[in-house]
Amino acid sequence: MEIKLLGPLTAHEQGVSVVPSAAKPRQILALLALQAEHVVTVPTLMAEIWGERIPRSASTTLQTYILQLRRKIAATPAEPARSAKDVLVTQFGGYLLRVQPGQIDVQEFEQLVADGRSAYDATDYRTASRLLGNALALWQGPALVDVRTGSMLELEVLRLEENRMAALERRIDADLRLGRHAEVVPELRVLTARHPMHERFCAQLMLALHRSGGSWRALEAYQRLRGALVTELGLEPSVSLRQLHHAVLSGDTVMDQQTAGVD
Structure with missing residues (x-):
């Protein structure tokens, strides 16, 4: 059967x-x-x-x-x-x-x-x-x-x-x-739209955007998630996601890889 x-x-x-x-x-x-x-x-x-x-x-x-x-x-x-x-x-x-x-x-x-x-x-x-x-x-x-x-x-x-x-x-x-950063961006955009408070998808999108030359878009993704968390739950993003945000801001490529846990 x-x-x-x-x-x-x-x-x-x-x-x-x-x-x-x-x-x-x-x-x-x-x-x-x-x-x-x-x-x-x-x-x-x-x-x-x-x-x-x-x-x-x-x-x-x-x-x-x-x-x-x-x-x-x-x-x-x-x-x-x-x-x-x-x-x-x-x-x-x-x-x-x-x-x-x-x-x-x-x-x-x-x-x-x-x-x-x-x-x-x-x-x-x-x-x-x-x-x-x-x-x-x-x-x-x-x-x-x-x-x-x-x-x-x-x-x-x-x-x-x-x-x-x-x-x-x-x-x-x-x-x-x-190294398929640009390839996964469209998929991750859909996933973060469907799951606006899912930190893992947000971290993956931030990393993919940052590595494919879209750091400012990565920062936008972080702000969207932070806004959803604060509005819906009254919570700030996790420490690891805040560290990734800081790494993108500072251009620290070593930190952004380690924080996202994918390199």
């Missing part, structure tokens, strides 16, 4: 979609896919679907949803000796979705990110940029954008989005270390 969660939910068995149209079975499929090859307990599934208001009929209703998912899987061209119960497996206390390695985009994303971070730590910035870029390219929109999320899926979506943001920051760091 090939499953995509980084955007709209899709799941295909032998090329045929097995995604149900009803909201609750979609939630179950998404949660099982995120925990593929691991048992998701019945209480966890119930909490995802009904929250704290679990009805008396929950156990029977959950079994009905599982049966609906198995019927969708069974309606696809089956592999020899592999039934729907071999894909969506009943285990003691819960259910497990059995998927071949490499068939879920989340798993591919996480592996590429891990490999990219290892390359970055080994100072192989070209490989790090490529791997992290490939990981980010798997995203087709917000995670599970068309799935109603309960408490469990909300946490999973938050985790994925935070990992996506961290991978993006690291990929830009790698590009800056490769």
